Amino acid sequence: MAMSAGQEDGQPMMEMNTTPLIDVMLVLLIMLIVTIPAQTHAVKVDLPQNIGQPNPPPIEPQKNKITIEPDGRVYWNGSEIDLVTLRQYLDQSVQISPEPELHFQPNPDARYERVDEVLAVIKRSSVTKLGFVGNEQYRNDF
Structure with missing residues (x-):
């Protein structure tokens, strides 16, 4: 017998109706999901501000280039x-005066x-001259 409408002798049904309980739990779950803020991940990099130097520096600093391949190298x-090794190279380049530009x-x-x-x-290496090179390849992606 799947469902019973009560016993024939007029006694109350002893089984609890769980449908309203499940409905309330689903509403609470949806409210919880909606109110949780989306997780965002960002690496904050302090980029140098364009001050607009009237004269270029007298010595052209060495330019170092970091590239990353699709396989992670x-x-x-x-x-x-x-x-x-990258961290060691960056620490050495920060010590050079004037500091070399770093192209990423x-x-x-x-x-x-x-x-x-x-x-x-x-x-973490406190590089102050960092440039993102090759961003023009993404201009048509958006």
Whole structure:
């Protein structure tokens, strides 16, 4: 017998109706999902502000280039390196006066996770001259 409308002798039904309870729980669950803020992840990089120097610096600083390939390999001026070596190179370049420019150019197919790791290493090394190179390749994507 799937459902009973009560016993024949007039006694009340002893089974609890769970349908309203389930409805209330679903409404509460939906309200909870709607009110939870979306999780966002960002790496904050302090980019230099354009001050508008009237004269270029007298000495042209050395330019270092970091590239990231789609398979996750990181290159420093064309040589493959790991993140520990990258940090060492960045710490050495910060000590040079004037500080060399750092050009950052990830491949469009590189994984965001790897790009994020490299940007975090750059931020921790206190590099002040950082440029994102090759952004013009994305101008038609949006």
